[in-house]
Amino acid sequence: MEQRGWRLSAEDVRTWVDRLIAEGREVIAPVEGRGPRVFRPLGCAAEACLDPGKTRWSPKEFLFPRTETLYHYRLRADGPELHDPPLAERERVLFGVRPCDAAGLVRLDEVFLDGPVQDPLYARRRELTTVVALACQEAGPECFCTAVGGSPMGTEGVDVLVLPFGADWLVRAVTDKGRALAAESWTRAHAGQWSLAADQVRRVEQRIARAPVAGDVAAVLERRFEDPVWQETARRCVSCSICAYVCPSCSCFDVHHEGDAWGGREIRCWDACTFPLFTRHASGHNPRGGSAARYRQRALHKFAYLLPDAERTTRCVGCGRCIALCPAGIDIHDTVTRTAAGAEGEGADA
Amino acid sequence: MPEVGPLRNPYRPGLLRIETLRDETPDVRTLGLCFVDEQEGRRLGGWEPGQFGEYTVFGAGECVFAIANAAPDDDGGEPPRVECTFRAVGKVTTALRGLGAGSVIGFRGPYGNAFPLAEWRGHDLAFLGGGIGMAALRAALCAVLRHRSDYGEVLVLNGARSVADLVYQEEMPAWAGLDGVRVVRAVDPGGETADWDGEVGLIPEVFERLGLAPDGRIVVACGPPVMLHFLFEALGKLGYSPGQVITTLENKMKCGFGQCGRCNVGSFYVCRDGPVVSWERMQALPADF
Numbered sequence: 001m002e003q004r005g006w007r008l009s010a011e012d013v014r015t016w017v018d019r020l021i022a023e024g025r026e027v028i029a030p031v032e033g034r035g036p037r038v039f040r041p042l043g044c045a046a047e048a049c050l051d052p053g054k055t056r057w058s059p060k061e062f063l064f065p066r067t068e069t070l071y072h073y074r075l076r077a078d079g080p081e082l083h084d085p086p087l088a089e090r091e092r093v094l095f096g097v098r099p100c101d102a103a104g105l106v107r108l109d110e111v112f113l114d115g116p117v118q119d120p121l122y123a124r125r126r127e128l129t130t131v132v133a134l135a136c137q138e139a140g141p142e143c144f145c146t147a148v149g150g151s152p153m154g155t156e157g158v159d160v161l162v163l164p165f166g167a168d169w170l171v172r173a174v175t176d177k178g179r180a181l182a183a184e185s186w187t188r189a190h191a192g193q194w195s196l197a198a199d200q201v202r203r204v205e206q207r208i209a210r211a212p213v214a215g216d217v218a219a220v221l222e223r224r225f226e227d228p229v230w231q232e233t234a235r236r237c238v239s240c241s242i243c244a245y246v247c248p249s250c251s252c253f254d255v256h257h258e259g260d261a262w263g264g265r266e267i268r269c270w271d272a273c274t275f276p277l278f279t280r281h282a283s284g285h286n287p288r289g290g291s292a293a294r295y296r297q298r299a300l301h302k303f304a305y306l307l308p309d310a311e312r313t314t315r316c317v318g319c320g321r322c323i324a325l326c327p328a329g330i331d332i333h334d335t336v337t338r339t340a341a342g343a344e345g346e347g348a349d350a
Numbered sequence: 351m352p353e354v355g356p357l358r359n360p361y362r363p364g365l366l367r368i369e370t371l372r373d374e375t376p377d378v379r380t381l382g383l384c385f386v387d388e389q390e391g392r393r394l395g396g397w398e399p400g401q402f403g404e405y406t407v408f409g410a411g412e413c414v415f416a417i418a419n420a421a422p423d424d425d426g427g428e429p430p431r432v433e434c435t436f437r438a439v440g441k442v443t444t445a446l447r448g449l450g451a452g453s454v455i456g457f458r459g460p461y462g463n464a465f466p467l468a469e470w471r472g473h474d475l476a477f478l479g480g481g482i483g484m485a486a487l488r489a490a491l492c493a494v495l496r497h498r499s500d501y502g503e504v505l506v507l508n509g510a511r512s513v514a515d516l517v518y519q520e521e522m523p524a525w526a527g528l529d530g531v532r533v534v535r536a537v538d539p540g541g542e543t544a545d546w547d548g549e550v551g552l553i554p555e556v557f558e559r560l561g562l563a564p565d566g567r568i569v570v571a572c573g574p575p576v577m578l579h580f581l582f583e584a585l586g587k588l589g590y591s592p593g594q595v596i597t598t599l600e601n602k603m604k605c606g607f608g609q610c611g612r613c614n615v616g617s618f619y620v621c622r623d624g625p626v627v628s629w630e631r632m633q634a635l636p637a638d639f
Contacts, residue, residue, distance in 0.1 A: 070361040073408055079367075079386060079454035080408050084359045116622075117607040120357035222616070225636050252611030255361070255604040259409035266361055266406075271610070278612050279602050282413075282440035285575065287601060287615070287639045297614075297638070305617045 005172035006186035007193060013162075013169055017045035020093055020181065028062055029095040030055045039094070050096050052137035058101045058248035058319065059094050063125050064108055067269040070121075070255070074263035087124040093181065096134045096162075099154035100145045100319040104248025105131065106157040107315050110308050111251045130177050133158040135201045142320025144210040144333045150318050152208075153201045163197040170197050211337050215313050218304040220340045225296070229339045234292035236328040237274065243298065243322035243332070244272030249315050252278075273297045295330075303336050360607065363406045363456030364390045366432060371451060374517040375510075378482055379447060380418065380435040386454060391429025396421030398464030399489035400598065400626040404606050405434065406456025410445035414603050416486040416625075417460060420493040432457060435485035435517060461606040462625050465490040465570065465596065473568050474502035478581065480509050480553050480573025484517050486598045486625070487572050491525070498528060505562065506533045509553040509573075512541030534560065553577055554584035564590045571597050575639070582629055592630035599624045599632075599639060615639050 008016065020027050021042060029048040031040040036056035042048055072083045105126075112122040136143075136152035145151060155161055159178030163170040170189050173179035214220070244250040254271035258264050271278060274294050280286040288294045302316040316332065323331045370382035385391030397403075402416045419433035438447040449455065467490065475494060477487045494501050506525055510516040516535060526533035535548035536556045542548075549556045553573065569590060571581055578597060585595055601613035601620045608622035616636040618624065 071359060075408060079365060080456070082362055082365075084362060111609055111611075115608055117360050117609070118357050119609065120359055123357055222636070225638075251609070253604070253609075255412065255610065257406070257409065257411035261409075264409055266412075268361075271612070273611065281600070281602055282443065293638065300616075301611075301614075305614065 004191070005170055005189045005194065006182065007165065007189040008169045008171055008186060010167060010169070012186070013050075014045040016181075016183065017042065017048060017095060019183070020095075021045070025091045025093050027093045027095050028059065039097075042095075048096060050134060054098050054101075054136075054140065054319065054321075056321075056325075057246055058104055058321070059097055060101075060104060060108060060248050062092065062094060063105060063122060063129060064112070064251060064253075064270075067267055068121060070266040070268055072263065072265045073259070075261070080263075085121065087121065088128055090128065092125070092129045093132060094129060095132045097131055097158075098136060098319070099133050099152060099156070099158065100143075100150055100317040101248045102131050102133045102157035103145075103150055103154060103317040104157070104319070107249035107317070108251050109157075114308065130159045130181060131157060132160040132162060132178070132181070135161065135163045135197075136204050137164050139204050139207045140320060140324065142324040143208050143318065144320055145318035146205055146208045147210045147212045147333060147337075148314045148316050148318040151201075152204050153198065163194070163201060165193060165197045165200075170194060210333055213303065213314060213316075213333070213337060214340050217313060217336060217340050218307060221300055221304045221336065224339055224342070225300075227339055227342070229335060229342070230292040230296040230299075233330060233335050234290070234295040236330055237291045237295050238328055239274050239276060239291055239294065240327060241272035241274045242325050242327070243330070244274060245270060246321040246325055248317055248319055248321075249302070273301065299332060299336055302332065360605075361458070363404070363458040364394065365454050366457045368449060368451050368453045368455065369431070372520070374435060374519070375515045377439075378435060378437045378515075378517055380433060380485075380517075381446075383432045383434070383455070383457065385429045388429040394430060394460075396430060397460035399467065399493045400464040400486070401460035401462050401489075402606075402625060403432065403434070403457050403459030403461070404603075405436075405446065406458075407442050407445040407449065408454075408456065411442040412456075412604075413440075413442040413446065414606070416489065416598070418485045418488045420489045420496065423496070435482065435488070437482050459606065461621055463623065465626050467493055470494070470568050471500045472502065473566050474504070474562075476505040476507065476557070476562060476567060476569045478507045478509075478553055478557060478569060478571040478573070479517075480571075480577040481511065481515060482517060483571075483573035483577070484508055487570055488518065490570060495525065495528060495531070498530070502530070502566075504528075504531045505560070506531065507536060507553060507557060507560075508533065509536040509538075509556065509577075510541070511538050513537055513543045513546055513548075515541070552580065554580040557581070558584050558588065562588075564588060564594065567594065569595045571595065585629075592633055593628060595629035596626060597629065597632070598626050601639065 027042045032049040039059040069085045073080045112119040155174045159175045161172050253268045279288045365386040366383035372380045404412045406412045415434045418435045438444045479487050599620045603613045603621045604610040608619045613620040615638050
């Protein structure tokens with residue numbers, strides 16, 4: 001990792017972003033328009049919003065689009081003719097991503113790149129994408145990255161890390177890919193400046209008040225598969241699935257066919273385990289027919305199932321969007337830590 | 351992040367032409383399918399009994415069924431012929447049923463694990479199929495019958511709700527004619543016709559009546575969840591151990607290779623870690639199916 005890094009003024013940052021755009025890259029950053037703050041491709045640096053707070057949606061849609069074509073087909077007299085969709089060609093910078101969202105991209109990599117089948121559309125986009133993360137200037141009441149091993153200045157999935165430093169910014173390349181975005185002319189930062197900036201972020205970190213999720217949570221939750229907590233929590237769930245849509249690490253999708261008499265396409269679009277139709281068989285049988293079974297699947301897929309290695313204790317990155325946006329006030333951190341704590345109590349009783 | 355070279359589009363199907371159609375029951379049909387491009391067929395190579403494919407009806411969507419026949423033992427240069435047996439239930443299977451001979455559909459696969467045929471050598475085998483569940487067993491049965499001498503006695507118990515719902519009626523006499531193969535046909539009480547000469551009863555009770563000792567016998571069962579539930583109960587009573595009972599799990603699937611996220615039972619992806627599973631392994635899975 002580049003230790004010293006650089007110190008950039010707000011003007012330097014704008015020049016940097018404008019240069020990245022001028023060099024032909026698509027720069028995607030938080031933008032505040034009439035609606036909520038969201039990631040959008042920038043026309044120029046002035047459009048970016050680097051204020052405290054997070055976007056409504058994570059930037060995952062720029063690697064894993066809400067809907068995309070898997071192949072096109074045309075129906076000809078002698079049978080269908082198939083065409084692959086074009087692969088992405090333009091280099092991309094995800095700029096101003098919060099560390100929790102950057103960590104979410106690593107969870108997507110595990111699904112789309114690390115298994116026996118690599119997804120070519122995702123792989124190409126990932127290859128062309130550089131992540132510039134912005135350490136958090138404040139913590140929301142929903143934030144709990146520190147409870148799941150993250151940090152407001154975490155570097156998982158990050159190529160360039162930016163820390164606020166008064167009215168200026170400190171910038172450090174975490175990977176070679178990130179270093180390629182830096183300019184020769186930038187002013188070097190001092191170690192003392194980094195430690196001051198890091199202290200500032202640590203104060204933000206201390207304001208994250210949520211209890212850590214225990215390292216053995218996976219085993220505990222699997223043991224408590226039949227716990228009444230799933231029924232109690234899901235009683236409020238309206239199966240709207242906003243939790244999955246705003247989640248930086250949710251990667252489940254549906255595959256559909258759209259066509260007419262001449263041709264059509266096979267598409268992939270976001271889907272969610274909290275929808276009743278997600279698992280319903282054509283026969284009508286549904287292995288997760290009730291909202292309790294579905295909510296349990298969501299919680300266990302985040303905290304128990306299919307974790308890539310022993311180091312990784314959760315798929316959840318603690319952004320808290322699912323908590324902030326749930327219309328029924330369901331809080332996955334609270335459910336999971338309470339269930340795990342209940343298990344300790346159970347041991348003491350026995 | 352791994353280095354990314356040129357990757358094949360895993361969703362793009364190969365094209366198969368419907369060569370033969372056979373109606374098994376009023377709503378179950380078996381298709382014989384040949385590759386439109388023989389090269390593509392040769393590239394597919396083969397598959398193992400128990401694996402499944404994703405079949406595309408262009409304009410309607412994809413559906414998932416077991417590959418119902420065994421791949422040729424040696425490729426001999428011939429592109430393989432794929433067979434599938436399906437019931438018209440939903441939108442895609444209804445559209446598939448609407449296609450005639452000569453129509454072109456898509457196929458991708460094979461996906462999933464396979465029946466452990468090598469482990470079955472020298473053992474007596476019992477194939478228990480309920481309704482269209484028999485389709486998932488047929489490839490394994492075909493492979494076993496092709497190498498008849500490698501295995502002990504073979505029982506085929508083919509059950510259905512009614513006589514009209516029995517699949518593979520045309521093939522059963524040929525299976526029964528082989529040395530050491532016994533075919534038992536059974537229908538649910540009330541499903542028999544006046545001239546029915548098979549068994550009447552649910553598969554678990556018919557199997558119990560046959561009184562086959564568990565010694566070394568492998569039971570391979572496929573059918574609706576309710577049949578498996580009572581079958582496992584009956585097998586337990588008869589002294590069968592969970593390790594000698596094999597079944598297949600079915601769940602709604604989309605991608606076929608562990609990415610779309612819907613077919614899991616705990617950390618077990620039916621598409622990738624299944625569909626073939628022993629009763630023993632099933633007992634270790636969360637009760638989520």
